Amino acid sequence: MSIPETYTGHQGLRTEEPLIFEQDTPGKSGVDLPEPETVSDALGGVTREGDIGLPGLSEPEVVRHYLRLSQKNYSIDGGMYPLGSCTMKHNPRLNEKMARLPGFAGLHPLQPQSTAQGAIELIGETARWLSVLTGMPGVAMSPAAGAHGELTGLMTIRSALEARGDARRRVLVPESAHGTNPASAAACGYTVESIPANERGRVDIDAFRKALDSDVAALMLTNPNTCGLFENDIIEIAEAVHEAGAFFYCDGANFNAIVGRVRPGDLGIDCMHINLHKTFSTPHGGGGPGSGPVVLSEALVPFMPVPYVVREGDTFRLVEDTGESDAKPFGRVKGFHGQFGMFIRALSYMMSHGSDGLRQVAEDAVLNANYLLAELGDELSAPFGGPCMHEVLFDDHFLKDTGVATLDFAKAMIDEGFHPMTMYFPLVVHGALLMEPTETESKQTLDTFIGMVRSLAAKAKAGDTDFFHEAPRLTPRRRLDETAAARKPVLRWTPPAEEAAE
Amino acid sequence: MRYLPLTADDRREMLAAIGAASVDDLYRDVPKAARLDGPVDLPPHAGEMEVDRALSAMAAKNLPAAVAPSFLGAGIYRHHVPAAVDHLIQRGEFLTAYTPYQPEVSQGTLQYLFEFQTQVAMLTGSDVANASMYDGATSCAEAVMMACRITKRRKAVISGSLHPHYHDVTATSAKFFGVNLVSPGPDFAGTEDLAALIDGDTACVVVQNPDFFGRVRDFTALSEACQAAGALLVVVVTEMVSLGLIKSPGEMGADIVAAEGQSLGNAMNFGGPTVGVMTTRQKYLRQLPGRLVGETADADGRRGYVLTLSTREQHIRRDKATSNICTNSGLCALAFTIHLTLLGEVGFKRLAGLNHAAAVKLAGRLTGIEGVELLNDTYFNEFTLKLAKPAADVVEDLAGKGVFAGVPVSRLLPNAEGVENLLLVAVTETNTAEEMDRLVSGLEEVLR
Numbered sequence: 035m036s037i038p039e040t041y042t043g044h045q046g047l048r049t050e051e052p053l054i055f056e057q058d059t060p061g062k063s064g065v066d067l068p069e070p071e072t073v074s075d076a077l078g079g080v081t082r083e084g085d086i087g088l089p090g091l092s093e094p095e096v097v098r099h100y101l102r103l104s105q106k107n108y109s110i111d112g113g114m115y116p117l118g119s120c121t122m123k124h125n126p127r128l129n130e131k132m133a134r135l136p137g138f139a140g141l142h143p144l145q146p147q148s149t150a151q152g153a154i155e156l157i158g159e160t161a162r163w164l165s166v167l168t169g170m171p172g173v174a175m176s177p178a179a180g181a182h183g184e185l186t187g188l189m190t191i192r193s194a195l196e197a198r199g200d201a202r203r204r205v206l207v208p209e210s211a212h213g214t215n216p217a218s219a220a221a222c223g224y225t226v227e228s229i230p231a232n233e234r235g236r237v238d239i240d241a242f243r244k245a246l247d248s249d250v251a252a253l254m255l256t257n258p259n260t261c262g263l264f265e266n267d268i269i270e271i272a273e274a275v276h277e278a279g280a281f282f283y284c285d286g287a288n289f290n291a292i293v294g295r296v297r298p299g300d301l302g303i304d305c306m307h308i309n310l311h312k313t314f315s316t317p318h319g320g321g322g323p324g325s326g327p328v329v330l331s332e333a334l335v336p337f338m339p340v341p342y343v344v345r346e347g348d349t350f351r352l353v354e355d356t357g358e359s360d361a362k363p364f365g366r367v368k369g370f371h372g373q374f375g376m377f378i379r380a381l382s383y384m385m386s387h388g389s390d391g392l393r394q395v396a397e398d399a400v401l402n403a404n405y406l407l408a409e410l411g412d413e414l415s416a417p418f419g420g421p422c423m424h425e426v427l428f429d430d431h432f433l434k435d436t437g438v439a440t441l442d443f444a445k446a447m448i449d450e451g452f453h454p455m456t457m458y459f460p461l462v463v464h465g466a467l468l469m470e471p472t473e474t475e476s477k478q479t480l481d482t483f484i485g486m487v488r489s490l491a492a493k494a495k496a497g498d499t500d501f502f503h504e505a506p507r508l509t510p511r512r513r514l515d516e517t518a519a520a521r522k523p524v525l526r527w528t529p530p531a532e533e534a535a536e
Numbered sequence: 537m538r539y540l541p542l543t544a545d546d547r548r549e550m551l552a553a554i555g556a557a558s559v560d561d562l563y564r565d566v567p568k569a570a571r572l573d574g575p576v577d578l579p580p581h582a583g584e585m586e587v588d589r590a591l592s593a594m595a596a597k598n599l600p601a602a603v604a605p606s607f608l609g610a611g612i613y614r615h616h617v618p619a620a621v622d623h624l625i626q627r628g629e630f631l632t633a634y635t636p637y638q639p640e641v642s643q644g645t646l647q648y649l650f651e652f653q654t655q656v657a658m659l660t661g662s663d664v665a666n667a668s669m670y671d672g673a674t675s676c677a678e679a680v681m682m683a684c685r686i687t688k689r690r691k692a693v694i695s696g697s698l699h700p701h702y703h704d705v706t707a708t709s710a711k712f713f714g715v716n717l718v719s720p721g722p723d724f725a726g727t728e729d730l731a732a733l734i735d736g737d738t739a740c741v742v743v744q745n746p747d748f749f750g751r752v753r754d755f756t757a758l759s760e761a762c763q764a765a766g767a768l769l770v771v772v773v774t775e776m777v778s779l780g781l782i783k784s785p786g787e788m789g790a791d792i793v794a795a796e797g798q799s800l801g802n803a804m805n806f807g808g809p810t811v812g813v814m815t816t817r818q819k820y821l822r823q824l825p826g827r828l829v830g831e832t833a834d835a836d837g838r839r840g841y842v843l844t845l846s847t848r849e850q851h852i853r854r855d856k857a858t859s860n861i862c863t864n865s866g867l868c869a870l871a872f873t874i875h876l877t878l879l880g881e882v883g884f885k886r887l888a889g890l891n892h893a894a895a896v897k898l899a900g901r902l903t904g905i906e907g908v909e910l911l912n913d914t915y916f917n918e919f920t921l922k923l924a925k926p927a928a929d930v931v932e933d934l935a936g937k938g939v940f941a942g943v944p945v946s947r948l949l950p951n952a953e954g955v956e957n958l959l960l961v962a963v964t965e966t967n968t969a970e971e972m973d974r975l976v977s978g979l980e981e982v983l984r
Contacts, residue, residue, distance in 0.1 A: 054651050054877050063886075064878035065618055067965070070889030073896040078914035080754045080783045087658045088878035097620050100648070100874055104629035107644035111628030117637075124539055125632050134803075137595025140602025143807025144610055144943045146935045152597030153806050159594075166578050178670035178808070179863040181850070189608070189712055217850035217860035221681075223712045226855040266566035300570040311863065315539075319625075319867025320645035320670070321635040321827065323809030339708070355950045362908065365708035369611060369673035369701040369796070370807025388581035393537045393572075397559045398542050401550055404562055408554040421554075421562045429909050448641055453614060453634075459851075476541035477550065509640040511840040516639075519832035519844040523821065525664045526654040 048510060051102040051204065051331045055527045058089030063165045064096045087529070106510040107320070108453045114475050116482055118425040118456035118468025119212065119260055121290050123310035126386065129379035138378055140497040143370035147352060153374065154350035162379040164327055165383045166306060167392065168289075169299025173340065174328040176372035176380040177414035180287060183326025184218035184254070184309025186339060186367050189253050190330060191281045191305060192222060193337040200279065202251035208237050208461040210261055216283060224251060231462040235261035235418035235427070237271065246278045257301070258292065258423035260460040262403065272302025281305060281334070289313045290472070291400055291424035292391030304331040310373070314380035321351035325376035336361040341371050398473035399424040402480060406469055413491045419464045424472070428521070430465025438494040440465040442502035445513065446493075449506045450486045537581055571730070580585030594939050599938065601804065603673060605971035606940040607898075609918045610748070610948060610961025611672065611699050611774045612807055613799045615887075616966055621801050621874045625867055635827070639842045640834075645866065646841035649829040650872040659779045659876075660793040661786020662815035667827040668869040669812025669861065672796025676702040676742065676772050677709040678825045678859055679814065683740035683768045684715055685823050685858070691716045691737040693767075696723030697747035699774055700948040706742070710944040715739070717758075722952045724749055724911065724920065724945070731761040740792070745785065749911065750918040750960065754783055761790025768792060775799055776813070777964075778916040780888025792816045801871030811868035822848060837919055890965040892918035894972075898963045901976050907983035911958070918962040920945070924983050927959040933982045964976040 041049040075081075091099070108115070115122035115481065133139060141153050143444045161173040174190070177183035188205070194204055205219040208229045216226040232238040246253075253275050257265045267269065271362055275282045284298055285308040290313040292298075298306050308314045310325040318324075330338055340363045342352045352371060356363045387395060400423055407416060407426040415431035444454035444467075456468040471480060493501060506512060542550075547559070556562055563571060582590075601608050608614070621624055625631065629644060636642030636649075649667045653953065658663035669675040680692045694703055695716055703719065709719045716737075720728045726749070730741050745753050759769045771785035773795040785793045798810035816824055822845065830844035850857040879887060895917045903910045907924030923930055927944035934941040945958035963972075 051647070053647070053654075055654065061882055063880045063883035064620070065880075065883045065887075067883060067886045067890060070886060073893045075892065076752075076893070076896055076899070076912070076915050077752050077782055080752045082779070082781055082783050086780070086881055086884065088655065088876065088879070088881040088884055090882060091877060093618075093620055093878060096874065096878050097624065098821035099877070100624045100630075100870075101627070103644035103647055104624075104627040105644065107629040107633045108635075108638070108641035109629045109632040111632045115634060120634055122632075122634055126539060127687075128587060130626060130631075132588065132591045132595075134599050135592060135595040136602055137592075137598045138600075139803040139805055140600030141598055141806040142606060142608040142614065142804045142940070143602035144608055144947060145599070145606070145610055145940055147603050148932070148933055149599040149935050149940075150806065152594040153599070156591075156594050163578060166576050166936070174595070178674065179861075181860045181862045182674070185860055189708065192712060213849070213851035213857070215855045216855035216861050217853070217857040220855040220857075221709070221713060221860050223714055264563075266565040266567065269567050269570070294567070294576060294799070295572055296566055296570050297572065297576070299547075301567075313710050315810045317631045317867070318634045318863070320630055320633045320649075320870065321640075321866030322863040323670070323811075323865045323868055324863035325809075354947075357951050365711065366701065367674075367708055368703040368705060368808070369671050369699075369810075373808040374806040375803075375809050376593065382587055385579070385587045385590065386539070386584070387537065389578040391540075391581040392578075393575055394537060394540060397562075397970060398540055398547075400562050401542070401547060401554075401559055404554045404556070406549045419664075421556070421564065423565075424560075436558040444638070445640070448638065453641065454638060471700055473540055473542070477543075477546040479541075496584050506640050511640050511838060512835040513831045514639045514834045514840045514842045516842050516844065517832040519842045520847075521846055523828070524831040525650075525821075525828055525844075526657050527650070 062090035064093040118470040123472040124474035125317040129382040133378040168329045169297030170329035172330040174338040177326040179324030180213035187305040188222040251335040262422040262425035310380040315383040318381040325373035402471040425470035428467040429463040437499040445505040610943040661784030663818040665815040668865040673705040673795040675812035677706040689738040689739035693741040694719040695743040738767040740768040742770040749920045752914040759820040801875035811865040
């Protein structure tokens with residue numbers, strides 16, 4: 035059956051939705067506001083003249099627009115989202131309800147602290163849970179996202195080093211690391227030195243020892259690493275780092291694999307950010323907001339940034355300024371008090387699971403990933419074998435000489451109703467396919483996924499290349515020309531008349 | 537456990553398929569000494585009702601500024617957010633999507649970000665905007681780093697009328713990245729001469745409009761001074777509703793705009809999450825940090841949207857990237873753009889007008905009080921009062937009566953001299969006549 039052309043361009047429930055600017059009726063508004071009283075203004079003549087260019091739409095038109103846009107998105111609510119290193123798990127709706135309690139969402143950050151004791155307590159309580167789960171004594175709560183947490187952690191480390199008169203210039207980063215790691219190190223004023231992986235997908239210990247000297251400020255290691263493997267030499271690595279007088283930074287993006295089962299503090303880690311939008315189920319929201327609290331060892335705690343919470347008897351106090359601190363905070367990294375709304379969601383999630391449930395989270399996440407490895411390992415190609423942790427890495431060896439690339443394979447998965455896995459990352463294997471099912475997928479869903487991937491792999495090996503190159507066919511848009519988008523960037527709408535005049 | 541679909545039977549079957557005797561086997565790469573054999577010392581799992589009860593009890597200890605008469609501002613503003621906004625952003629397709637790496641199944645997110653970029657560029661009078669930053673303060677810090685990259689200079693002049701948190705966050709980045717910040721110090725008198733501080737090493741001058749003390753400024757002359765010296769002008773906006781009434785930064789010659797977008801669509805949330813905004817000139821596009829959405833066509837020639845120019849970004853360029861930012865504020869940007877779409881040209885300008893009219897009215901009433909002096913010649917919806925008593929005490933007193941009179945300047949500048957009696961008062965469309973009455977009578981009482 036071929037799909038008929040339609041007069042409207044819509045295809046049943048799949049609608050073509052113009053931009054808001056193309057739906058403009060000048061003078062229309064979706065909000066009823068009274069005409070402002072005429073006053074003698076206090077703007078000093080610095081007034082805006084002319085039109086801004088914002089389109090006018092009524093409320094029903096606005097609601098329809100965004101509803102139709104929403105229907106063009108894949109989401110974890112709608113299906114499995116096995117993006118490796120992203121931890122796309124179910125986002126409980128209780129969290130959303132709690133974050134919207136007027137007693138939380140309606141707080142102004144600068145209202146007197148005496149009137150926001152419950153909120154300050156909540157920040158402290160979230161920090162306490164994170165501290166116990168990681169076995170680390172201090173938590174800097176204010177970083178806005180994972181990468182911001184990395185930067186904050188490194189700033190804390192650099193401050194601690196400089197406080198002992200020990201300026202160092204290099205940070206060691208394994209080549210399998212997230213791109214944010216080297217970028218954060220550079221933003222903190224460090225030079226980055228890349229450490230290769232060994233044939234087992236772990237840090238090459240010899241190369242690491244060779245690079246380690248008294249000029250190294252920190253090692254930034256992801257553990258479990260981005261190959262989905264636990265760095266089994268981690269204690270030895272930590273000892274070497276400390277012997278060299280450096281600090282051990284851990285990228286906590288993959289904490290979901292070990293939460294409740296392993297405390298990073300017991301591994302000799304000094305500093306680790308936690309992505310609340312990964313392990314602790316706060317929604318990704320199409321790219322944020324995130325939240326990236328940083329847990330710190332004893333040696334680093336005095337240097338952590340403001341604000342932080344202290345408890346004084348029955349009162350909770352936010353230390354907001356470096357001047358009022360008894361310690362040596364290096365400064366401030368974000369306006370106000372951090373991503374408070376995300377703390378509520380994370381605490382709601384942690385309390386729901388509790389210490390027993392969180393342990394089960396890690397176990398089921400690891401079990402699900404190993405199940406994929408077991409059921410797909412013979413049809414795909416797993417470079418490092420098992421067991422894996424919460425995510426499983428395949429390379430594109432199984433696609434060799436098929437004419438199908440990892441990207442084509444991913445696009446074919448989209449037509450099958452699944453979001454693809456992470457592709458071409460980590461960089462240590464060729465054509466990487468990194469799958470992270472998370473603990474919130476059922477066995478039934480995993481079995482469907484496994485059947486789907488196996489059927490596609492068989493199809494690729496059978497030489498059905500057109501099928502893959504043409505994919506996806508069943509989506510609101512087919513493959514988009516990213517090269518053209520970058521060559522002549524069009525980053526905003528312009529009125530047709532202006533466009534013609536240009 | 538309600539969030540975990542696997543049953544005990546599933547787990548057994550899966551372990552058998554894997555060939556592992558127990559889940560402990562799967563953790564065998566973890567050094568023995570670091571394996572916990574039981575739950576950590578935290579409470580066990582709890583049902584939805586119990587969690588709701590515990591967190592609601594915590595929330596009930598607070599007196600939210602959203603409910604009480606409130607004149608708090610200083611970077612976060614109480615505005616009415618139409619009901620449709622929060623409803624729409626909670627659609628699972630928006631709320632629970634990831635960054636739009638697969639454009640074929642992310643056109644919803646990509647199109648609204650393209651619309652967001654367009655609206656932001658229009659409001660600020662800029663060529664291009666990115667798809668959001670964490671917040672206004674981090675956006676300001678990134679703007680300074682960006683200016684340093686563009687000019688290859690390492691000095692930034694920071695206005696003493698910049699929000700102190702923005703100053704502090706920028707100072708943190710500057711300290712570690714090796715940028716020299718020069719600031720004349722808190723400028724509550726409005727007399728600083730920033731142009732005099734510009735020299736051949738200056739990458740940028742950072743100013744705020746309306747400034748931290750509420751004054752409306754025209755930086756056209758400063759922009760010319762910057763241009764003459766080869767420096768860039770960075771304009772910070774913490775109250776974007778003001779752009780419905782006052783001249784845009786672009787019209788004043790801003791090279792980079794760093795703003796806080798919380799005022800549109802977003803609750804106050806005790807200060808976060810909010811939405812950082814960043815714009816620049818077309819010619820500096822490749823030095824912008826953060827995500828950018830661009831228009832293109834699909835294999836069938838139909839218009840569509842993709843993330844673009846990602847060679848600026850950390851996942852490609854690693855330590856050579858323009859920034860380390862990855863996750864930004866997608867959902868807060870969605871709230872912003874929906875609110876602005878609901879308002880439209882007419883509604884947005886009217887909203888700005890209502891805010892200003894309310895401020896003029898309240899300022900007039902407050903200056904009639906004995907012991908209150910208005911420091912501003914100009915303002916939009918926020919101004920600075922000099923009180924006869926320390927502002928922090930007055931605020932505490934009035935908070936005891938259930939009224940939030942404003943933000944004492946000393947809360948944000950605890951070490952500055954001469955600010956003890958200064959109070960920032962913000963007023964928006966949400967403040968009723970009765971709330972203003974309560975503020976006026978409250979101030980009269982405590983200042984008596």
